[in-house]
Amino acid sequence: MSASPEAPVIALEGLTVGFGGAPVLDGIDLELRPREIFGVVGETGAGKSVLARAILGQLPPGGRIEAGRILLEGRPIDALDAPQAARYRGGRVALIGTNAKALLDPVARVGDQIGRVLRAHGKPDGRTDRRSVRDRAVALMREVGINDPERRARAYPHELSGGMAQRIVIAMALAGEPEVLLADDATLGLDATVQAQVLERLVERSRERGLSVLLITHDLGIVRHYCDRLAVMRGGRLVEVSEVSRFMAHPADGYSRDLLAAARARPALQPPRKSDDRPPIVDVRDLTMHFQVPGSPQPIRAVDGISFSVAPGETLALVGESGSGKTTAGQCLLRLLDNTDGRIVFDGRDITDMKEAAFRPLRRHMQMVFQEPYVALNPRRRVRDLLAEPLALVEPMTGAERGRRVAELLAAVNLDAAVADIRPGELTAGEQKRVGIARALATKPRFVVFDEPTTALDIRVRAQIIDLIRGLQSSMNLAALFITHDLNSVRSLAHRVAVMHLGKILEQGETRAIFESPREDYTRKLLAAELPIDAETSEPASAGSAA
């Protein structure tokens, strides 16, 4: 903890930024101290990203500082002349953005891209000939934890994984040897184990170089594990600024308390009633899905012989990182993909080789909640039509009956009835997710596949969705396959867990048992990468970065 009251590196005094209408940032007072890692937490639309852009002096088009100032070591940054400002951006303050792949130039080798930053911001005495720039780029890549940096430096961004690309962006940020790093949701969308590794590196390098870091995130777990102090943002204001340890124990503001409560796991569900007497509703044996790649003799083994079963009223969580084949497995169950091998038995009937027309009547009993809510809803159709469509599977209905059923469904997922008349594009991500859930429940199915129902949602929305699914599980006695990489929601929702890795199920068992005594190394690694907000739940995250 570096709480010593030194002169702040960056200070914001009553910073107010607007885009013509209501201010997006409203009187922000903030001090970033030397060598401090400062977390900024808030939900979508809180103004976190605008804050980072304002500090960098690069507001999005239309944005304007309406009041207040930004001080770098006591000097206002708008007093800098053009060359100083150019040195300031990237040289003294560097931004690490979300979605590294989109930030990198797709037609330049990543080593050269780091080289560009080195040329622009290298120390005056630094040599700028090809060789030494290259060497320094490679050294930076090694520093952020890229294996075989000499070879990787010649790669183009599309040849890198998301985590690797994010490391390149961090290397680019470090290249200018800045004093302040602004990390704007830098690990969003990365797998948990990769996220832990990337953050670990970022924090380690920053501590080593004595940098101040503004870590912007919506994940309280990240703040809890890496930050010294934090600020909670809401609607362009800072509602609370506090030491992390004090905040976790005693959040002062009501909104902060809500956030913390929402981020905590719900109490575990009752273990499922012993179901030996009842046959499983879904029974999968040696499910295999191989994709042929044109021009390659080796198929992609997306799902490679997995077996599991789900009893009525039971929730099985399929956890694993991206690329483990979880979603593919779910799609095979619903006959959206034609599996290469293995049997799928639903309610005693083998559906593996059923033709679509024969299977369609069964669809009312098996539904799926799709991963990305926006792309899973036809943008041209109104919510009413989207919800009414599956009703045709149940029985013929009059228009009035359909209307009533749509209203019931919207009420069941806590959406306003007026939502029926708008198109998905006008809904928030949380509302879209609810529409997706309502659509899957329209036919009162007995088995539902939830594909990542909680990803890409704000903390409180995620908690609401979890509560919603919990409520539906008990009220409808729903059997569910819950596909996710969010371990927190697994604790809250699943009776049993199956851990999937590279197309295979490594181990499965009762949720509690898996979380408390995992047998496989991979499971342990997965659990260790989680950044829980409660210290006692798990080992510190550092174990995850050992790899």
Place this chain on the structure above:
Amino acid sequence: MARRSSSLLRPGLLIGLALLAVQFVAIVFAPWIAPFSPIEANPLDSLQPPNLVHWLGTDELGMDIFSRIVFATRVNLLIGFAAVALSLAIGVPVGVLVGYYRGLGGALVMRFFDFIQSFPVFVLGMALVAVLGQEIWSVVIVLCMLFVPMFARIVRAEVLSLRERPFIAAARCSGANDFAIMFRHILPNAMTPVIVQVSVSIGMAILLTAGLSFIGAGVRLPSPEWGLMVSSGAQQMILGIWWVALFPGLAIVFSVLSFALLSDEAQRLADTARRKEGAR
């Protein structure tokens, strides 16, 4: 709000709509607007320069050029609209089917389109008109040979990417059959580039109709048709008789311009809509 109103008042859109309105007035009210019959030859008045009686002069048969231009709007736009409508009616469903089912049949259809499109338009036009006769409908069929593959290709390309989108899988889970997926879920999402292309195609159709008539593979005299009028005036151009070819030429220019401007605006609207969708 400020941005929305300014996008409606764009000069391109206004000029395009104004020119289109002029053409529609000409189509509907041609008999009342035109002072003379468009097909009545009057050899005594041949090749008169523009004057107070014949506002835009007369051609070598003594027909009033202004009246012919007005009536020709009917012929040229009818051909343009008919060709594009027919091409849409055939090309769009074919594109959806070929994109959705792919397979051997689809491949054969696409190769057939390649085959048709590999002929130069005018060669194809001359051959077809020679077979079918110099009728308005022959010209429409020639244009359809050109536009059906074009629309089918555009739709197919959209369908190929749309069919892999998650909302299609979601629709299948909701019990939609192939027909519903193709025409209720995919097609509405595939129409934007088609709509943009419609306006361009009408302009192209008008230009090609005029071109075909100019080389004698289109509409026959004395039917009023812009390309034909330009063609009959072309020989007199070097004699200093400029009005016979110039005015129908200008009519072609303004007509094509109006559809080109409107397609630009349609493209702009489509882009804005797409950006708005992508913003989420």
